[in-house]
Amino acid sequence: MEESVNELRxxxxxxxxxxxxxxxxxxxxxxxxNQSTTTITKRLVALKxxxxxxxxxxxxxxxxxxxxxxxTSRDILNSMLPSMRKILSTSKDGSPQRTLLERRIQxxxxxxxxxxxx
Numbered sequence: 484m485e486e487s488v489n490e491l492r493x494x495x496x497x498x499x500x501x502x503x504x505x506x507x508x509x510x511x512x513x514x515x516x517n518q519s520t521t522t523i524t525k526r527l528v529a530l531k532x533x534x535x536x537x538x539x540x541x542x543x544x545x546x547x548x549x550x551x552x553x554x555t556s557r558d559i560l561n562s563m564l565p566s567m568r569k570i571l572s573t574s575k576d577g578s579p580q581r582t583l584l585e586r587r588i589q590x591x592x593x594x595x596x597x598x599x600x601x
Contacts, residue, residue, distance in 0.1 A: 492541045495590035499534040502587065506530055529559035533594040540597055550601075557598035560591050567591070 486494075506527045513520050532548055533556060539546050546553065567588050574581040 495593050496537045498586050498590035503530045525559055529556040532556040536597055553598050557595055561595050
């Protein structure tokens, strides 16, 4: 059965919500261990903007971020794709990890595509 555009966006929203939660937890751990949080902070902001873009697109609202913020977010999300693809290439077919990675990559690609058109 073919997935509708709205179903795809809804699934991508769930993926981004999960990514935001995981990144927030990693940020807290890193902060408690006095580790540098510069990169994870940038990624967290990009993930939150990506989530907002998905939500705004689904509800047909205009974006609440500047074009510079959207461009930066797109670049950061795009820079995260190679590491996900590398992990995907070593994961076993049919494994839960592979399924999650495939969905995450698809969600990132959708957000990047949306950000490129705006």
